[in-house]
Amino acid sequence: MTTRTEAGAGKSFASTLLPWIVAGLLAVVYLLSLNHWLSFKNLQAVARATGQTWTPDVYAPLFSLITSPFRWLPESAVPVAMNLFSVVCAFFTVVLLARCVALLPHDRTAKQRERQHGSAALLSVSLAWLPLVLAVLICGLQLTFWENATTSSVGMFDLVLFAYSVRCLMEYRVSKAESWLLRAAVVFAAAATDAWVMILLFPAFLAAMIWIKGLSFFHLRFLARLFLCLLAGLLFYLYLPLLHLKSSGAFWLPLKENISAQFFQVEYIFRYTPHYVQLVLILTSLLPILVIGIRWTATFGDTSQIGRSLAT
Numbered sequence: 001m002t003t004r005t006e007a008g009a010g011k012s013f014a015s016t017l018l019p020w021i022v023a024g025l026l027a028v029v030y031l032l033s034l035n036h037w038l039s040f041k042n043l044q045a046v047a048r049a050t051g052q053t054w055t056p057d058v059y060a061p062l063f064s065l066i067t068s069p070f071r072w073l074p075e076s077a078v079p080v081a082m083n084l085f086s087v088v089c090a091f092f093t094v095v096l097l098a099r100c101v102a103l104l105p106h107d108r109t110a111k112q113r114e115r116q117h118g119s120a121a122l123l124s125v126s127l128a129w130l131p132l133v134l135a136v137l138i139c140g141l142q143l144t145f146w147e148n149a150t151t152s153s154v155g156m157f158d159l160v161l162f163a164y165s166v167r168c169l170m171e172y173r174v175s176k177a178e179s180w181l182l183r184a185a186v187v188f189a190a191a192a193t194d195a196w197v198m199i200l201l202f203p204a205f206l207a208a209m210i211w212i213k214g215l216s217f218f219h220l221r222f223l224a225r226l227f228l229c230l231l232a233g234l235l236f237y238l239y240l241p242l243l244h245l246k247s248s249g250a251f252w253l254p255l256k257e258n259i260s261a262q263f264f265q266v267e268y269i270f271r272y273t274p275h276y277v278q279l280v281l282i283l284t285s286l287l288p289i290l291v292i293g294i295r296w297t298a299t300f301g302d303t304s305q306i307g308r309s310l311a312t
Contacts (some may be wrong), residue, residue, distance in 0.1 A: 013129070014102060014128045014129035014132055015098075015099065015102035015103075015122075015128075015132070018098070018129055018132055018133070019094070019095045019097075019098030019099055019102070019132060019136065020095055022094070022098065022132070022133055022136045022137070023091050023092075023094040023095045023098065023136060023140070024091070026090070026091070026094055026136065026137075026140040026141070027087060027090070027091045029140075029141075030087045030090060030091075030146070030149045030150050031087060033146070033150050034080070034083055034084070034087065034150050035079075035083050035150050035151045036079070036080050036083070037079050037080070038079050039151050041147065041148075041151045041152075041153055042079065042082055042083060042151045042152035042153065045063075045067070045082055045152045045153060045154065046078055046079050046082055046152065048064060048067075049067050049068075049070040049071060049078055049082060050070075050071060050075050050078050051071060056244065056254060057240060057243075058240055058241075058244075058254040058255075058257045058258045059240075059258055059261065060154050060193075060194045060195075061193050061194070061236050061237060061238075061239040061240040061258070062157075062161075062190055062191070062193050062194045062236045062239070063154045063157050063158075063194050064239070064240060065236070065239050066157065067082065067085065070082060070085075079152075082152035083150060083151055083152050085152060085157075086148060086149055086150065086151060086152045086153060086156045086157075087149055087150065089149075089156045089157050089159070089160045090140070090145070090148070090149030090156055090160075092160050092163075092164075093139075093156070093159050093160045093163050094136045094139060094140045096160070096163035096164055096166070096167045097135055097136060097139055097163060098132045098135060098136050099167055099170075100163070100166055100167050100170050101131050101132050101135045102122070102123070102128070102132055103122065103167075103170035103171065103173065103174055104122075104123070104131075104170070104292075105121045105122070105173070106121050106122065106123045107121035107295060108292060108294065108295055108296055109296050110296075110297070122174070154194060154195075155195075157194070158191055158194050158195040158197075158198070161187050161188075161190065161191035161194075162188075162191060162195075162198065162201075164183075164184075164187050165184045165187050165188040165191070165205070166184075168180045168181065168183045168184035168187070169181070169184055169208055169209065169212060172184075172212060172213070173212050178222065178225075181209060181213065181226070182225055182226065182229045183229075184205075184209070185226050185229035185230050185233065186229045186230075186232055186233045187233065188202070188205055188230075188233065189229070189230045189231075189232070189233025189234045190233035190234075190236050191233075192233070192234070193233070193234060193236040193237045193258075194236075196261075196262035196263070196265040196266055199262055199263070199266055200266050200269060204286060211293065237255060237258065237259065238255070240254055240255075240258070241254045241255040
């Protein structure tokens, strides 16, 4: 099969236009199966958007800020508008997924390094479009993803933020532009104000950034910028407490309740979730990423000819 240059692979049809086309087709499927009214999944989100919750609104400040314009709509139109917002989030999630697949390195084994050229080692064969399409279809047509794409939920909004953070890391690996890492830090920290899972994944996110950037990560100038970007994202914690301060005079209590609830979930995972469940989560998520992140040598496992063949 013929190969293209690294720059051509990075800006090819498969990595630029194709993700938008496939994601657009999935968005049509989501629109055709869209939930037009209330359900158990979107009931809380719609109640928050219309201001009809009977408890103080202290959780998911970023989602509350983004969906606040829905309060200007007639109440009968809010459910379908919120569900359409989930369709938009799902659309951008699968686009980001496809872009990340296009940016995956293909120099993990000696055989791959023989076929690929350039430091980024992007897939440059004529069938480079196939992994993108498969990834988008497998994710986009998965039952849970489809359910959250057609019915409003905080989870779909948080997922698109996480996907963008991962995309920024992948873009930095290719372009070496430091701005991508700073964008990833801002978005990841902002998503952490909504989702406790982002707090749980922060060590892995930081480790990935160190792995990609190398020892230059520890330069004081970069660390200072990174800290400021993380701090800027965490400022969304103050949004709902400031609203409560304006309406009822309470500030610290809503802020403490949100942060405490998030760290309780993290503590629950570590202290009360069975160890075999934790192991399954690691084996199906973090371990595959670790394995594909290693550039395996041709002699891994043995120095004999048979050993090299088995390792390959």
